[in-house]
Amino acid sequence: MEIRNIVVGLTIDAVDADLIALAVDLARHHKASLTGFVAAQPPVVASMGAGDVAATLYTEQLNEIEASVAAARDKFAELVPASIKHKWEGRVQQPALGLIDVARTADLIVLGSPGEVRDDGYRTIDIGEVLLGAGRPVLIAAAGSAKLKASKIIVAWKDTKEARRAIVDALPLLKAATEVQLVVIDEGNLAVERASMLDAVAWLESHEVKVRGEVLPNEGGAAQSIASAAQAADVDLIVSGAYGHSRLREWLVGGMTRDLLATPGIHRFLSN
Structure with missing residues (x-):
């Protein structure tokens, strides 16, 4: 696999310049195109018979979202250099569902x-919804970081389809790293x-x-x-499978994935 198409998902209320800089740096390194994405949806649903008040409120919220999407587009265009092939996706839609839709164009x-x-x-x-529904690897950047060094990487290994998928998806980053440590947690069946x-x-x-393996004790x-570790x-980076399941319309990530998402100060590359 090669990384040729990157989508960066932005928050409509606070377009993160550091996140865009990191995505630009990745796109430059991998000679990839970059798509900026933002979406929001009015919480008030306009429907026949909803009444004039609801309809007015919906229109006001829709106008605000459209203006905010346009402002996010302008900031994205300002921060991405002309040397990077890029485009924009701004939508009035539930953000995770919109990004899952756009994910078919992404590596x-x-x-x-x-x-x-x-x-x-x-x-x-x-x-969590994107991790389990996009069918693409997701890089969750450390807050405040404008660059992914990825010279040293830890791979959280477990013999599951998610972990197998993760090391395939992360291969371009793993091959470029100077040091990769593949770790497995001792869960009581050490030989296996x-x-x-x-x-x-x-x-x-x-x-x-360039990789070495290690078994880690399960501490906490x-x-x-x-x-x-x-x-x-x-x-700079942890590579892991993303574990979870869907229950009706609710997306649920497992405990380990949830804990990794909450780990501060480090980039996380997750595949499902």
Whole structure:
């Protein structure tokens, strides 16, 4: 796989210049095109019989969203140099659903770290929904970071389809890294875990990745063990499978994925 098309998902209320700079740097490094995406949806639904008050409120919210999308487009155009092939996708739509739709044009989706405040997905991108629905790898950038070094990478390995998919999707980054550490958490079946780890290491080596494997003790949960190893090794990026499932119309990410999303100060590359 090569990274030739990148989509950066932006928040309509606070277009992140650092996130755009990181996406631009990635696009330049991989000679990729860059698409800026933003979307929002009025929380008030206009419908026949809803009444004049609801219809007026909907129109006001729609006008505000359209103006905010135009402002985000202008800022994106201002921050992306002409040397980078780029385009814009601004929509009046539920943000995660719009981004999942646009994801068919992408090799990689770049998002900012999740904030503490949620608004039911009307104006912000639900990262869990995108992870489980886009069918594309997602890079969640560390807050305030304008560059992805990725010279040292930790791969959180478990013999699952999600982890297998993640190392394939991340291969362009893994091959460019100077040091890759593939770690598996000791969950009580060490012989099996070590065997699958060694197979994954051998597969990466066959693709000319400079990698070593290690079994980590489970101290405070898998995500905490991985984050501690990443901090000790001074790595810039964690690669992992994204685990979860859908229940009716609700997207649910598993505990480890949720904990990795909450890990501050480090970039996370996740595939489902």
